[in-house]
Amino acid sequence: MKKFALIISLAIISVYAIGNFHVGNDDSVQEAIDNASNGEIIFVEGWHNETIIVNKSIKIEGVHNAFIEKIIVESNNVTIDNISSYSIVVNGSNCTISNCNISSYGIVVNGSNCTIYHNFISNCSAALSIKGNDNVVYQNGFFNNDYGIVANYSNNTIYHNNFIGNTINAIEKGNNRWYSEELQEGNYWDDYNGSDADSNGIGDTPYQINGSSDIYPLMNEYDIYPPVTQANVMLINGSIGNDDWYIGNVSLTFNIIDDNPNNTFYCINNGSWIVYEDPISFTEDGIYFVEFYSVDLNHNYEAVKNITIKIDKTKPEINYTIFPPQPDGKNGWYNTSVEISLSAYDDFLDALYYKIDNGTWQPYEGYPILPDGIHTIFFKAVDKAGNDAIDNITLKIDREPPSISIEQPNGSFVKGLYEIKYNASDEVDENLSRNISIYYSYDNGSHWETIASNLNNTGSYLWNTHLFNDSANALIKMVAIDDAGNVGEAY
Structure with a gap:
C-alpha cells in the first residue's frame, strides 16, 4: 500500500538587509x-510568471509564499531558498536549493557539489534528475511523481528523504550512495517491505534500486515536516469588546505540535525575535502584531504565522466647544445661534454621536442644529473596542422676539378709564410674566411716557387717561421682553 503525505509550505526567517533587493508582486x-552584484540577496514576494536566469553568485530568498514560474541557474555559488516554482534547472556548481515547493517539472541538477535540501517536490514526471557528481540530497519529500529521483551520474549522496506515492521511487543510472555512511541511515521508501527485528528504525534488508541499494532504509518517515504552533489568547480580566478587541489584560501562550519540538520564537511589532519560555502578558492599551514560528530538533522551520492582539481599556475623553462661549442674552440665555464643536481623545476612536433631550443618537458630522428652548445636549464618543463616554450640557436658546399686537385702541379717541387690549406670546417664554410694558406718546413718537411696566401678560390693562396730556397725535406702544432679552414691539 502506498502512503501519501501532505506537502507543507516552508519558510525561513530572514531580515531585509541594507544593500539587498526586495522584489514585490x-x-x-x-x-x-x-x-544585483555577486554576494547580494534578492528577497522575492508575490507571484511572478517569469522565467529567470541567475547568472550571478547571489541568493534568491522567498518571502510569504513567493512563486517564480521557472528558474535557470547558470552561475556557481547560487542559493535558491523558500521559493515555489514549476521548474528549477541548476547548471552551476556549489549551488544550494532549499525549502522550495516544486510541482509539474521538478528539479534538474546538471552541476556538481550542489546541495538539495528540505524541498517538497510533487506531481512531476521526474521530481529530481541528477546529471552531475558529488551532490548531496537530503531531507526532501518526493510525493506523487512518476519518478522520484533519476540519478544519472556518480558519487552523489542521498539520505533522509521521504519517497511517498511515486510510481517509481528511484532509478539508478550511475554509482551513487543512497544513504549516509556516517549516520548509517538512508531514506524512507513507502514500498519497502522489509522488517526491523531489532526495532532500531532501520530495515534489516537493503532497499533495491535497479543495481544499487539503500542499505539503511528507514522504517518510518523521516521528520522533514515543520512543527505546528497554536497561539492561545486568554483574557485575564475585563471583557471582550467589539471586533476582536479586548477590554482588559490578556495572556498569550504557544502550544507546539511536533514529535520532536525544540523552540518557539516570537516577535512583537517587528521587534527582535525572542525565544518563547513563559506566557506573554499584554497589559497596556495598543495593537500588538505578534509573529511566531517553531523549529524542531531536525531543524524543520515552521512558516511564520501571526496574530493581532488589540487591547483598549480606556474610555474616550470627550471635548466640546460652544460658540459663543458665553450666553449673549439675559439670564443665561443665548439669543443667537449656538454652534457646538465636538471631539474626543482616544487612540482608537471610532465614532462621535449626539442627541437632544430624549431623542435618538445621531452621528456627529459637524455643527448640529439646535432648536430654541431649554435643551440638554448629550454627547457620546465610542472607540473601536466599544468603550464609550457620555457627557452633556444644558443650553437655553431663544433667538426670536415675542409676538405682540394691540387690539384696542385701534385709532379711535379714548378718554377716562380705558381698557387697553393686546395679544402677546412667545414660543419659549410662554407666559412673559412681568415682561409687558405700555408707553404713551402725545407727539407722534418723539417723546414717550410710561403708562405701566412689568405687567403680567393678562391681555388687557385699565388705563387712566386723565393722567396724560390730551393729543390728536397720540400713540400707544406695547413692549414685550422675553427672559432672553429679545424685544417685541407693537403700535
Missing part, C-alpha cells in the same frame, strides 16, 4: 538579478 525578479 508587481516587480521583475530578472530586473533585480540584472542590477
Whole structure:
C-alpha cells in the first residue's frame, strides 16, 4: 500500500538587509538579478510568471509564499531558498536549493557539489534528475511523481528523504550512495517491505534500486515536516469588546505540535525575535502584531504565522466647544445661534454621536442644529473596542422676539378709564410674566411716557387717561421682553 503525505509550505526567517533587493508582486525578479552584484540577496514576494536566469553568485530568498514560474541557474555559488516554482534547472556548481515547493517539472541538477535540501517536490514526471557528481540530497519529500529521483551520474549522496506515492521511487543510472555512511541511515521508501527485528528504525534488508541499494532504509518517515504552533489568547480580566478587541489584560501562550519540538520564537511589532519560555502578558492599551514560528530538533522551520492582539481599556475623553462661549442674552440665555464643536481623545476612536433631550443618537458630522428652548445636549464618543463616554450640557436658546399686537385702541379717541387690549406670546417664554410694558406718546413718537411696566401678560390693562396730556397725535406702544432679552414691539 502506498502512503501519501501532505506537502507543507516552508519558510525561513530572514531580515531585509541594507544593500539587498526586495522584489514585490508587481516587480521583475530578472530586473533585480540584472542590477544585483555577486554576494547580494534578492528577497522575492508575490507571484511572478517569469522565467529567470541567475547568472550571478547571489541568493534568491522567498518571502510569504513567493512563486517564480521557472528558474535557470547558470552561475556557481547560487542559493535558491523558500521559493515555489514549476521548474528549477541548476547548471552551476556549489549551488544550494532549499525549502522550495516544486510541482509539474521538478528539479534538474546538471552541476556538481550542489546541495538539495528540505524541498517538497510533487506531481512531476521526474521530481529530481541528477546529471552531475558529488551532490548531496537530503531531507526532501518526493510525493506523487512518476519518478522520484533519476540519478544519472556518480558519487552523489542521498539520505533522509521521504519517497511517498511515486510510481517509481528511484532509478539508478550511475554509482551513487543512497544513504549516509556516517549516520548509517538512508531514506524512507513507502514500498519497502522489509522488517526491523531489532526495532532500531532501520530495515534489516537493503532497499533495491535497479543495481544499487539503500542499505539503511528507514522504517518510518523521516521528520522533514515543520512543527505546528497554536497561539492561545486568554483574557485575564475585563471583557471582550467589539471586533476582536479586548477590554482588559490578556495572556498569550504557544502550544507546539511536533514529535520532536525544540523552540518557539516570537516577535512583537517587528521587534527582535525572542525565544518563547513563559506566557506573554499584554497589559497596556495598543495593537500588538505578534509573529511566531517553531523549529524542531531536525531543524524543520515552521512558516511564520501571526496574530493581532488589540487591547483598549480606556474610555474616550470627550471635548466640546460652544460658540459663543458665553450666553449673549439675559439670564443665561443665548439669543443667537449656538454652534457646538465636538471631539474626543482616544487612540482608537471610532465614532462621535449626539442627541437632544430624549431623542435618538445621531452621528456627529459637524455643527448640529439646535432648536430654541431649554435643551440638554448629550454627547457620546465610542472607540473601536466599544468603550464609550457620555457627557452633556444644558443650553437655553431663544433667538426670536415675542409676538405682540394691540387690539384696542385701534385709532379711535379714548378718554377716562380705558381698557387697553393686546395679544402677546412667545414660543419659549410662554407666559412673559412681568415682561409687558405700555408707553404713551402725545407727539407722534418723539417723546414717550410710561403708562405701566412689568405687567403680567393678562391681555388687557385699565388705563387712566386723565393722567396724560390730551393729543390728536397720540400713540400707544406695547413692549414685550422675553427672559432672553429679545424685544417685541407693537403700535
